[in-house]
Amino acid sequence: MKKPLLIVESPTKVKTLKKYVGKDYNVTATVGHIRDLPPKELGIDIEDDFKPKYITIQGKTKVIQAMKSAAGDTDTVYLAPDPDREGEAIAFHAAEVLKKKGRTFYRVLFHELTQKGISEALENPLDLNHDRYEAQQTRRSLDRLVGYQISPLLWRRVQGGLSAGRVQSVAVRIICDRERIIRAFEPEEYWTITADLATDLPPTFTAALARIDNKKAVIPDQQTAEKIVGELENAAFVVEKIVSRTIKRNPLPPFITSKLQQDAINRLRFTAKKTMLVAQQLYEGIEIGTGGPEGLITYMRTDSIRIADEAAQEALEHIRQTFGPEYALATPRFFKNKNKAQDAHEAIRPTSVLNTPERLKSFLGEDQFKLYELIWNRFVASQMAQAIIDQNTISIQALNYTFTVGGTTVKFPGFMALYAAIDEKADKAKQKLPIIEQGMGLERKAIIPKQHFTKPPPRFSEASLVKELEENGIGRPSTYASILSIIRDKGYVELINRYFVPSELGFIVNDLLMTSFPEILDTDFTARMENDLDEIESGTKHSLGVLKAFYSTFKEKLDHAKENMLSVKGVGIPTGLSCPLCGKPLNIKMGRNGHFIACTGYPECSFSSNYTRDEKGAIQILETKTDNTKVKDCIKCGSPMVKKEGRFGEFLACTGYPECKHTESVNGDAGGRETGAKCPEPLCNGVIVEKRSRRGKTFFGCNKYPECTFASWDPVVNKPCPKCNSSYLIEKQTKKEGKFLKCPNKECTYKESLDD
Secondary structure: OOOOEEEEOOHHHHHHHHHHHOOOOEEEEOOOOOEEOOOOOOOEEHHHOOEEOOEEOOOOHHHHHHHHHHHOOOOEEEEOOOOOHHHHHHHHHHHHHOOOOOOEEEEOOOOOOOHHHHHHHHHOOEOOOHHHHHHHHHHHHHHHHHHHHHHHHHHHHOOOOOOOOOOHHHHHHHHHHHHHHHHHOOOOEEEEEEEEEEOOOOOOEEEEEEEEOOEEOOOOOHHHHHHHHHHHOOOOEEEEEEEEEEEEEOOOOOEOHHHHHHHHHHHHOOOHHHHHHHHHHHHHOEEOOOOOEEOOEOOOOOOOOOOOHHHHHHHHHHHHHHOOHHHEOOOOOOOOOOOHHHOOOOOEOEOOOOOOHHHHHHHOOHHHHHHHHHHHHHHHHOOEOOEEEEEEEEEEEEOOEEEEEEEEEEEEOHHHHOOOOOOHHHHHHOOOOOOOOOOOEEEEEEEEEEEEEOOOOOOOOHHHHHHHHHHOOOOOHHHHHHHHHHHHHOOOEEEEOOEEEEOHHHHHHHHHHHHHOOOOOOHHHHHHHHHHHHHHHHOOOOHHHHHHHHHHHHHHHHHHHHHHOOOOOOOOEEEEEEOOOOOOEEEEEEEOOEEEEEEOOOOOOOOEEOEEEOOOOOEEEOOOOEEEEEEEEOOOOOOEEEEEEEOOEEEEEEOOOOOOOOEEOOOOOOOOEEEEEEOOOOOOOOEEEEEEOOOOOEEEEEOOOOOOOOEEOOOEEOOOOOOOOOOOEEEEEEOOOEEEEEOOOOOOOOEEEOOO
16 A cells, blocks of 8 residues: 655654654655745746736745645645644645645645654644635735835845845834833933831831822932931831732643743743744654654744643643642643634643653753743643732821832742742832731831832833734734844844844834834734734735735835935935034945945035934934144145044045045055065056055055056955066955965966965
């Protein structure tokens, strides 16, 4: 009998699957996507109902050949890429390349790579999900329409290599908007007053002034604070009221993708990208001493908090045996999803609770263990009993001032014995209290006034940005890691002390896109697009209608932007500042080395400068260093030449500027630093000097320019060629050969290694 073929995405999964089905199936992998839109063209026929043009991805021809070879003459192919939209697209493309008369294709969804999960999936195969594939194609088309048509505008108007994206640009906007709020924030002064109090028994404790005349205490300045402190100096402090209550706290549900990323960032100091990479390893399978790799967690890209009944029952049994019956529930606790459309998968959980972190520690890498332990603890805790906590709030009266102090006592830890939510404020507020009774007089140890200032909202960390994107319905949790990487790689934001700070480039690009494409950067619009994709997947909306509705508005904005988007390379962005040399406006411009300020009077006025921004965002021109000591006379006009510092380092400038614009290098050679090599041009007695192009790139040329036009991009070394007697050699470097000297004459083959 012909073996059926089982196709997955990852070669790692092949190893895991062969452990369970290797004798009954041929197993192979697509190694990710095998077909995609062409990389160097739009690849979407807008006139033909947005028909996508798919091609084989470069390097995947051998993979496809291996798949065809593995299929042989089998009649049955099980398509088991990841159980999500991207996996569905891979399954469709695999079916297309393996299509053959009489061959039947089935879709298999592996939510966990265990004996049970694999067997159940193969025993209950499905048809390919056309709606899910349409949702993936629509998302891909939307991203391509936006990215491939806006990005070229940025290349022409700002600089090459930039990109815009339907989700990434919104993420940059969120970061930029927050930064502008921070810059515009004006702190306001306020004061707090605390009292250190004691009973006959230790410890001393601290209470905070909460109310004045039964109204919320507002202390705007030092004068008011000192007046209150003066009135309290001789006041009696008496316990007015003690309010005690017992609260019950429920555990959090098991992880979904976004919550896993947030918790791993906060608790483990992982990045979102690292979290997903390690989770993928745990899902695809790791050798744990059972005769082959085994999947340790369920599929890690999910928006669902649903869990299987048998998994919950297994957790309850483990809780009873390990923690005791009082920690276990009588029946499993299940959680309801807000969005039924996102209920395709379970929450992220261990495939078996019996695989405790302690049992697996010796088989896992350090990062794998940390993340597995986090997932295991959260899942098991979700099936544990409530925590019971006693809360005490004590009110203390002194004249017309009311101080309060609170304390909590964990009466029964319940799930908190395994996993508790991070609450830094609560942790800081904890203090031990002595035995206190109503009506008791307290000894005043000290009255402490303290000045404060209101603070702006914090910058986004990776965790809080993921939360912001999730709460606004922007993108999908499975894409957050790549989005955060892209906006950093493109230079739009920097991660400083674990917080995102927009770069000047980020502000420039964001503002251009906000002017030309406000809908694309609108959070509500982006969230609606994500909902449209969900409805396409559920079959309640059609792809073509969504694409047409989007593109009709987008095309108008695109055409307008092509004609009207401001060029930062050319005109530049107005700063509102005046040129210190000629008084004309200064604009922000972009060059090969980044942004700078330049005079709009160019070429009559060549003033340019680097700049920074102060904490309020105001532009600060970096003053050019000037040494007014005369170095030499100008060879063109005879005026004194002095040392200055420009964007590319120190140089000599004529003091007759702007009438005379002559400059030289600091060592006296017009144009740059001497290399010592003589100019190779016949009849030229010049020397080769290091220079900078107008775009800031280093090159080597003759100091007799413009009379001599010799130039070289390669470093020139003052050493004659021993083979052909060239007056100089050039320095080169390649990955294969490292650094070496080479003769500039094409006919000469002389080389000399510099790495020995």
